[in-house]
Amino acid sequence: MATEIALGELQSTAPLPMLGRLHEWVITVDHKRLGLMYIGGGLLFFVIAGLQALTMRLQLAVPDNHVVSPQVFNRLMTMHGTAMVFLVGMPILTGFFNYLVPLMIGARDLAFPRLNSFGFWLWFFGALLLYFSYIGGDGLYGAGSAPDVGWFAYAPLTERAFSRGNSTDYWILSILLTSVGSTATAINIIATTFSLRCRGMTLGKMPVLVWLAVVVAFMMLLALPPLSAAQVMLLLDRYLGAHFFDTQAGGSAILWQHFFWIFGHPEVYILVIPVFAFASEIIPVFSRKVIFGYQVMVAASCAIAFISMGVWAHHMFAVGLTPAGNAFFATSTMLVAVPTGIKIFNWIGTMWGGKLRFRVPMLFSLGFLFQFLVAGLTGIMLGVAPFDWQLTDTYFVVAHFHYVLVGAIVFMIFAAIYYWFPKATGRMLNERLGQWHFWLFLVGFHLTFDPLHFAGLHGMPRRIYTYQPGRGLEGINLIASIGALVQALAVLIFVVNVGYSLAGGEEAGPDPWDAWTLEWSTTSPPPEYNYAKEPEVHSRRPLWDLKHPEDPDWLYE
Amino acid sequence: MRSLAKKQLEFGLRFLVLIAAFIPVRVFASDWGMGASNSRLSQPYVFAPVSTPAYAIDTLAWFVISICAGIALVVGSLIAYSIVRFRAREGDDGSEPPQVYGSNPMELAWTAVPVLIVFVLILTTARTIYTVQAATPPPGALKVRVIGHQWWWEVRYPGLGIVTANEIHVPVSDGDNPAPTFLELESADVAHSFWVPRLAGKTDLIPNRKNTMWIAPHQSGTYLGQCAEFCGTEHALMLLRVVVQSRADWERWVAMQQKPAEESLAASRGRRIFESTACVNCHMVRGTIANGHFGPDLTHLMSRETLAAGAAMNTPENLHIWIKDPDQIKPGVLMPAMNLSAADIDAITSYLESLR
Known part of the structure; x- marks a missing residue:
């Protein structure tokens, strides 16, 4: 064992020149490097799409504002939405799974390392294609620039008659490519967890995070094909004279909505279940207690995944479905609340009777708990179809899904970064800067998104580039815009923290949090082969067993 | 200590300057008179219904909101309580707390209670869906065709021979003289959505499709609304007014609109x-x-x-x-x-x- 570690050190003693090191990252098939590139790329687009959001808040700070033209605003809101889902949420979360799943199950890599690399580069170039539209969107038409049809791109606004130039084509191709990349990751995660677990790790002994990674992978396999199919149909409409969504030739505008939301709603859970996974690892460690109700947590996630496949038309309550259709989708939507509630109760059960340590990952997790609770409850309001007739397509919806996407998902992504950064880099993120980051982000988040619920109730539809004075919207929007600035400041502190800690952060050691899953048993950062010797586990918390030989977990599971 | 306070003050000042820089400059001051006009009218507030379907939604909404607020209070307090009660204390001996792996009776309890709540919500929701959606126009009900265009509303009164735009005149519908208006919604180009918050929920206008909705306003006045489905460049300025008038005023308006254009x-x-x-x-x-x-x-x-x-x-x-x-x-x-x-x-x- 000692010789193998020495070999690893030998390889890394002679530092390669800059170009050589870059080349190593390009040709790598190591799941850890690909995972970090996914996360790094995602964070880069997070900053870009975040600045686009800030520009929109600047425009909306006061009524009748003219910071940007309506055309530019519509591009901003389309790019912000598309990028945050496909270029930020998806890669960061798949990046974490890429990095963590093999480490947590004691494997040396994912089952198909080259497929993994292929998936990453497809995503990367697909992502570049979306932003390249700012240059190439004009095509030969002199009309276009970036896409301006909204992130769900309702037909027939995307047809040639209404969307000239190539902007919509860039949008289609970018999403097609990034979806294929995600599908590759999904296949890889399923194959890895089913065939590369270390000795002793039965399915029932996998960490919750790994279980949820499998659930998400299956959801991706089911939800992405309808999206890709719809994109191909739209391309056929635009270039080969098909009429799937071309209403002027008898096509159906509603067909697009069904296709899009059959993908789009499961997508919300594809983004949120990974952060349930982070919470289920972080909350126990900082409460110093085992996760409460492991089997129920896993079962509830499977139930959420299953139900979420049958709720898509709750995005379409206003399109004129039959009363029976509306009642069906209202019912299925509200059913999601049951397993979601179970998860929240189990996290509380985990904290109950523990010894809570309020380090930065835990702070973000607690913010997540409160905000996800509120997001879930406004979700129930939106699921009540008649109430949704008032709320849909307003700022209430914008506030609701930002509570999910920022209040829950971004908060937990930050928690996960603070938690696993020491593992990936060998250095701790600075705790003081982390506290500033958390509190400012919390204040900014609530300043922005709490008032926006009321903007919706006061009759403000989403996606409007301006609003008139005298409709009761001035104060709400000004506060929201100031909040956006506070959030930006918090993210700036985070960026500074990452740079500062990478350069001179405190040494982490293999197990800085006194945690219990396998990844904390190897060095930080882990060697390329993860474990010199295949680990053997006897319970869900192998490191607890090691640290407490007198009272191991396998006596109770 | 003193220097820390000074540092914080400095930081606060810099922060204020940043915010001040953020208050944007208006290139155009003109709102074309709309601000003054809007201020004279009632704000388009969801919880100020004046029309039958909006009342039904309002009642259901407050029922749902009270249930959700109750849940938020109970669960939020549980989280807050665990944070305060179970925080690691100073001078802790560093031992691990007792490990509890789960409890089936508790899992059952916090599954069963939400199931019951959801059951109640589903029933009340379904009832309101049918009340609003299954209503059929009584004989003689006013019918208005609204056709969405990029970025304006075409309004036609079939049977009355009236064609107008962006402002819809309907009679008031009171207890003695119920006079609901049924809207037929269509689109000439892309998807739009008809929304006047005080009168009803929204219904989309979708090309190649005929949607219907209805209003029965109990109070005369002008109600603001606007397009609620992104429909292109000027989606933000596809605004809408519904003018609810007494029966006599409305009939005068009809007679005036039916005349051909005046020669001058x-x-x-x-x-x-x-x-x-x-x-x-x-x-x-x-x-x-x-x-x-x-x-x-x-x-x-x-x-x-x-x-x-x-x-x-x-x-x-x-x-x-x-x-x-x-x-x-x-x-x-x-x-x-x-x-x-x-x-x-x-x-x-x-x-x-x-x-x-």
Whole structure:
């Protein structure tokens, strides 16, 4: 064992020149490097799409504002939405799974390392294609620039008659490519967890995070094909004279909505279940207690995944479905609340009777708990179809899904970064800067998104580039815009923290949090082969067993 | 200690400067008179219903909100309590707390209670869905066809022979004289959504499809609304007004709208220019050769409060600017500037001013 570690050190003693090191990252098939590139790329687009959001808040700070033209605003809101889902949420979360799943199950890599690399580069170039539209969107038409049809791109606004130039084509191709990349990751995660677990790790002994990674992978396999199919149909409409969504030739505008939301709603859970996974690892460690109700947590996630496949038309309550259709989708939507509630109760059960340590990952997790609770409850309001007739397509919806996407998902992504950064880099993120980051982000988040619920109730539809004075919207929007600035400041502190800690952060050691899953048993950062010797586990918390030989977990599971 | 306070103060000051820099400069000050007009009207607030379907939604909404608030209070307090009660204390011995792996009775309890709540919610929701959606028009109910365009509303009263735009006049519907209005919603181009919060929930206008909704306003007044489905460049300025009038006032309005366009000798030069430019390709003035269909019907333009789908008040000055350069009021609008001389624009303005 000692010789193998020495070999690893030998390889890394002679530092390669800059170009050589870059080349190593390009040709790598190591799941850890690909995972970090996914996360790094995602964070880069997070900053870009975040600045686009800030520009929109600047425009909306006061009524009748003219910071940007309506055309530019519509591009901003389309790019912000598309990028945050496909270029930020998806890669960061798949990046974490890429990095963590093999480490947590004691494997040396994912089952198909080259497929993994292929998936990453497809995503990367697909992502570049979306932003390249700012240059190439004009095509030969002199009309276009970036896409301006909204992130769900309702037909027939995307047809040639209404969307000239190539902007919509860039949008289609970018999403097609990034979806294929995600599908590759999904296949890889399923194959890895089913065939590369270390000795002793039965399915029932996998960490919750790994279980949820499998659930998400299956959801991706089911939800992405309808999206890709719809994109191909739209391309056929635009270039080969098909009429799937071309209403002027008898096509159906509603067909697009069904296709899009059959993908789009499961997508919300594809983004949120990974952060349930982070919470289920972080909350126990900082409460110093085992996760409460492991089997129920896993079962509830499977139930959420299953139900979420049958709720898509709750995005379409206003399109004129039959009363029976509306009642069906209202019912299925509200059913999601049951397993979601179970998860929240189990996290509380985990904290109950523990010894809570309020380090930065835990702070973000607690913010997540409160905000996800509120997001879930406004979700129930939106699921009540008649109430949704008032709320849909307003700022209430914008506030609701930002509570999910920022209040829950971004908060937990930050928690996960603070938690696993020491593992990936060998250095701790600075705790003081982390506290500033958390509190400012919390204040900014609530300043922005709490008032926006009321903007919706006061009759403000989403996606409007301006609003008139005298409709009761001035104060709400000004506060929201100031909040956006506070959030930006918090993210700036985070960026500074990452740079500062990478350069001179405190040494982490293999197990800085006194945690219990396998990844904390190897060095930080882990060697390329993860474990010199295949680990053997006897319970869900192998490191607890090691640290407490007198009272191991396998006596109770 | 002192230096820390100073540092914090400095930080706070810098932060304030940043915020001040953020308050944006307005390039245009003009709101084309809309701010004043909006302030005179009631705000389009979801929880101020004045029409039957909106009342039904309001009742259900408050029921749901109270249940959700109750859940938020109970679960939120549980989280807060565990944070405070189970925090690691100073001087802790560092031992691990007792490990609890789960509890089936508790899992059962926090599954069963939400199931019951959801069951109640589903039943009440379904009842309201059917109350609102399954209503059928009584004989003699007013029917209005609303057709969405990029970025304005065409309003037709089949049977009454009235065509207008952006402002819908309906009679008040009170207990003694129920007079619901049934709307048939269609679209000429892309998807739009009809939303007047105080009157009803929204219903989409979708090309190749006929949707219906209904309102029964109990109180006269002008109610603000707007398009709620992203429909392109000027989605933000596709505004809507519903004018609810007493039966007598509404009948007077109908009789006035049914008349053909007024002849005015003073505006004959303007009329000639209007009719000899491309204006007539898109606009209709009933009883003249102007019979375009792409833009709003102008037969009784002066009976409307606003121009450009609620982007500007209908004043001679705004009308003049609108004809000269529509982009100035509504950037990206599909109506082109005709590049007419100032005198011609004046003449056309006075012609349109005569269309009462």
